[in-house]
Amino acid sequence: MSDVVGPGAADEGRRALGSLRAPLAHRSNALHAGAWWLWALGLATAASRTTNPLLLGLVVAVAGYVVAARRTDAPWARAFGFFLALGAVVVAVRVLFALLLGSPIGGSEVLVTLPEVPLPDWLAGVRLGGRVTAEALYFAFCDGLRLAALLICLGAANALADPGRLLKSLPGALYEMGVAVVVAMQFAPRLVADLVRMRTAQRLRGRADRGVRSLVRVARPVLEGALERSVALAAAMDARGYGRTAAVSPAVRRATHGLLLGGALGVCVGVYGLLSAEGAGFGLPLLLAGVAAAVAGLWLGGRRSPRTRYRPDRWGARAWLVAGAGAVAAAGVIVAARADPGALTPAAVPLTAPTLPLGAAATVLVGLLPALVAPVPAKAGARRPAPVAAERGEGAA
Amino acid sequence: MIRFSSVSVRYGEDAPPVLAGVDLTVPEGELCLLVGPSGVGKSTLLGTVSGLVPHFTGGTLGGEVTVAGRSTADHPPRELADVVGTVGQDPAAHFVTETVEDELAYGMESLGVPPDVMRRRVEETLDLLGLAELRDRRLDALSGGQRQRVAIGSVLTPHPRVLVLDEPTSALDPAAAEEVLAVLQRLVHDLGTTVLLAEHRLERVVQYADSVLLLPGPGRAPVLGAPAEVLERSPVRPPVVRLARVAGWSPVPLSVRDARRRATGLRERLASRRPPSPRAPAAGGAPLVETEGLVVRRGGVDVVRGVALRVAAGEAVALMGRNGAGKSTLLGAMMGLHAPARGTVRLAPAPGDDGGPVVPHRTAPGALLRHAGLVPQDPRDLLFAETVAEECATADAEAGAAPGRCGELVRRLLPEVAEATHPRDLSEGQRLALALAVVLTAAPPLLLLDEPTRGLDYAAKDRLVAILDELVSAGHGVLLATHDVELAAELADRVVVVAEGEVVAEGPTARVVTGSPAFAPQVAKVLAPEPWLTVGAVARALEEGPE
Structure with a gap:
């Protein structure tokens, strides 16, 4: 009997182990x-x-x-x-x-x-x-x-x-800034790709495609191209709704600003208190209050942005x-x-x-x-x- | 759906208006095709619909454009994003995120569409555009046709009521263009989307259009009407309309199918005549370029696989095949941009040199110019100077030609351009002509052109064909990689079809292009089985009268 049960149990055990093993990554x-x-x-x-x-x-x-x-x-x-x-x-x-x-x-x-x-x-x-x-x-x-x-x-x-x-x-209030940073980060690799392509094209004009001089010669057209593309991207992003804002009441807007500013101030003073010898008492509570205010401010600020998140x-x-x-x-x-x-x-x-x-x-x-x-x-x-x-x-x- | 009331646009106070007196309405659910010669303000007109003109480009907008009841003067583009979807000429410039799926969702995220709706629409759009297998792919790893489809998909997901497209099929091979157009057709039919699109390659689009909006010239009032009526008096006409004029058909047919039903008489008239035979290349001469079992590897992949190809003096050869088939790499290998992994590329010795053939990637760039010249896909890559005159002066110096030679070529190819113009201010066609002049300064016996007709209108294309024709007659060899079947039919003696880096068909143009529906020009489709390829050939044959 045990001969029959054995493989079954082993199978089950293997399956349990298999579910623990890291799966292939997907979205x-x-x-x-x-x-x-x-x-x-x-x-x-x-x-x-x-x-x-x-x-x-x-x-x-x-x-x-x-x-x-x-x-x-x-x-x-x-x-x-x-x-x-x-x-x-x-x-x-x-x-x-x-x-x-x-x-x-x-x-x-x-x-x-x-x-x-x-x-x-x-x-x-x-x-x-x-x-x-x-x-x-x-x-x-x-x-x-x-x-x-x-x-x-x-x-x-x-x-x-x-x-x-x-x-x-990121919280909704920071998203737009974040997109700007990510787009700026994509700028550099594209610039390098352009540079490589333009240097290759120098060969077609009968110039050497190596050396510092060839780099200097293509620098201006490459930058011009990059600038043109940035403007085109900005236009495309605008046309796709980047920067849309939802209507919020002035009270909410004022509360957002107050909370963010107060939070930042609280964090600064709190950190100072923690690090300096004499302020150890008020440092931690002030820091925590500052963080709480900042989080609330970000959450409120997020209401201005109608964005949702895909997956x-x-x-x-x-x-x-x-x-x-x-x-x-x-x-x-x-x-x-x-x-x-x-x-x-x-x-x-x-x-x-x-x-x-x-x-x-x-x-x-x-x-x-x-x-x-x-x-x-x-x-x-x-x-x-x-x-x-x-x-x-x-x-x- | 889109209403223009006495719209005019001017950039600058005393500049002449780019658009004037635009007063018309595009009804809901129509596919409206915007046609006109280059530089007539098509992109500007499209920009006024999405609000990018004047909010983004500057300039002064006179009159009013309303889209779904919203005036573009009061609404910046982002406030119109839920009703207008815009795709510009270069889809790559449009991408914000990194992967296909995120890109499709981006517009919806901005508009605040709920997550479950986003998920459903992304899946639907992936299926609608045939992108399901590419969903996790990075955007920079896509081919041209795939990019265009993703760009269209990315503006479709927010379900805009108006879609504005600027030359969506120009960069695509015929099959990919068909795919994109089929998608547009479905949007118009199934979703009732209003589509406004500008396109130079009318032969691809015109049969799908419900109406045609013609901009006859800069600052002149536009004409909106049924496609057949408008195209009859348009300065830009697809081959099938030109054929109708030659054959005296009215109203003009717009599709190959319409034309074929009328063409019985014409076919009979042409039955007794023979089309002009292709040029006979100079007999006995060594080929200008010859490849033997050429393999080029890029990024660990064999892009060109065992290609054997030769181009002789006095012949024009068209290299066709889908986007990403290895055409550009093959041309690049002939200029020494890529060293062959196996096999050989050899160029004939320059005129006046004695000695054997040269190997491009081992030849100094300066010396190579006298053997062959390449006009790349984006002519801007070739232009470095700040004025046309400066560009010419450097070209003369580099090619070791007599000063003024390039300037002379520019005056011939671009009579209308001032010498102080910045190359980036030229139109697409003018830029191509300038690049061509720069390359021709060194008088290379072999001329390589990579996708030369992208963004050219019919007039510019005709001029290019005339110039190349002249060069071939003067004994140059021309090898052009192109998606433009009409260009291949006009110019090439031979067509070589490549797929996945291998030659899959090769032969005289008439035989190869009529052999496959994707590559057949409109005239050939209309007059099949008679072997006619171009309107010009038909017109000449009819003028000559019966034999």
Whole structure:
């Protein structure tokens, strides 16, 4: 009997497991763009609380793995490489500054002594050249790595979240501004495409299509074309109802302005109170009141815009999991930093090999969860049979 | 539905009016075709309906335009968005979002249509326009015809009562144009939408029109009436109407079907005559360009696949095929813009050179000019200077020609244009002529043209045909990629049809174009099975009298 039941139960088990597995992404199950940002901000928060190079490396690795596993073939997804390069530059610059300008860290392991440039008296406290210690370089490296990890986390959000979809989740009052930003962002890639096409066309006039001179020559016509297109786009948007407003009573309008201004003021004073020593008492309540007023103002302001939303991303269980993974990573590192500051911000003097704090590392690893639960994007080759027409620019692209 | 009462438009205080004395009404549910020579103010007239003129373009609007009872003077375009849908000449300039589905929904979102209604209308529109498979596609990965359909769909979803279209089929291949027109036809019939559209390629549209609005000349009063009546005295006429004039039919037929029913007599008269035979290319000469098993790969896809093609001196060859078939890439490969992945492209040695054929992508651009010249799809890509005269001076210098050679060509091709004009201020046809002059300055034996008749009216097209005809007679070889079957019939000796980067048909024009209904010119359809292609040939044969 058990022979018969066995396969059936296994089947059922497999089906249950199958429903947990990440599905192929499509419009209806697309992960909310905000979830990606929360996840990335969580990782960034984790990175900001430590200078342990091993832990920072782990954060970067987690972000990189998730991007590799879940990015689409959309243009913004290519941004991640740029952020990686930016991170490397940040580390290099930080180390270079420590090398040239010295560091307050001091330390005893002198690697090299650079010739010191004598500076005038009024530049007291600034040093150019002089002793370079291993401790100072190591400290600068860790510090730079922290900033780089932060940038890379933001890069991951950029690569994974569709800016257009994120826009749809903005409050109605901010939508129009958001469209302007997104359209402006499309401007740059089109400008580059034009530039490439025009440079190619130089060949048709018998000019070299490489070098700086060819670039200078096409710059003006390319800009002219871009400007013409912007005006055409603005006209098209206007003709399609962009900027329509619904009639609202003057009272509502005044209330909107009052709430937004009061909210902004409250947030500013509240933040000041939180950060300054003497205002700790009134800081938090004022901040909360300010945020509440601003939210109410935005909500009221949204009534002026008659817009509706077509298929906005839904915040489902997978979005909770992705955002939660970021939150766990952040919380884990914050707690670990309180409990064991020595392991998360290891002292540079004396120089010791860093050790990986296991608890914090485990929570950072939770950040890998999106690579399991987020829907898998459809692959490029399968659904893009016609890049031909696109590249040929048929229809005066 | 659309009422113009003594409308006039002028840009600038002392400039002559672009439009004057427009006083007419377009009733609801009509497909009204706006015709007239280039530069006569067709786009301006369309703009007054959507409110873009004067709210967006500036200028002064005299009189009043009302659409569904709303005056465009008091309502900016966005307040008219729920009654008027507008698609401009370049659909790509119209897109706000990134994917097909979002683009279809954008207008409805702005108008505040409830989400469930939006969802339903997007699905309906995807089906209506045959876009269901493209719904998740990014807009910049669409072909020309697909873009045009998405642009039309994006203004259809808010269910406007008036649709305004500026040259919706100009950039499309015949099949894609048919698709778009079929959609318009359905809108007019099923939804009662009023459509006002401007189009140069009358042969494609006129049979669908309920009325024709003719703008005879700049500032002259327009004429609105039944298509047959108006076209009889219009300066722009599709081939079938010109044929009617030659054959003396009145009232003029508008569709091939009408014409065929009248053409029995004409067919009999022509039965004893033979159409002029195609030009005989110079015998024995080496081809000006020859490709052998040419494969060009772009973006990881083989765009041109194993093409073998040759163009000899003194012949004109038309390259036809749907949007995205690889025509432009093939022309580009001949100019060395794309290196072949496999196979070869060779150009004949320049006149006066000794030595063998050259390989375009390995030849210096300056030297290549004396072998071949390409006028690209958008002639603006070729024009860099700020005045026509400056453009000519640089062209002379680049081609190593005697100073003034380009200027001379411009005076011949564009007698009406002042030398100080900015190239961007020229009309589409004038710009093409300027680009052609620039390319011809180097006197290349082989001339390549990519979609040269887009946006040209019949007069400009006739002028282009005359110029190219002359060049071919003088021993140049011409290879043109085109969707315009009438142009191919007028000019080409041979037609090569490409599909998905491969040559699928090749032969004398008469045989290839009559072989497929999509590529047959109107005259051929009317007079089949007699092998006549152009009105000109028929007219000459009738003048000569019986043999």
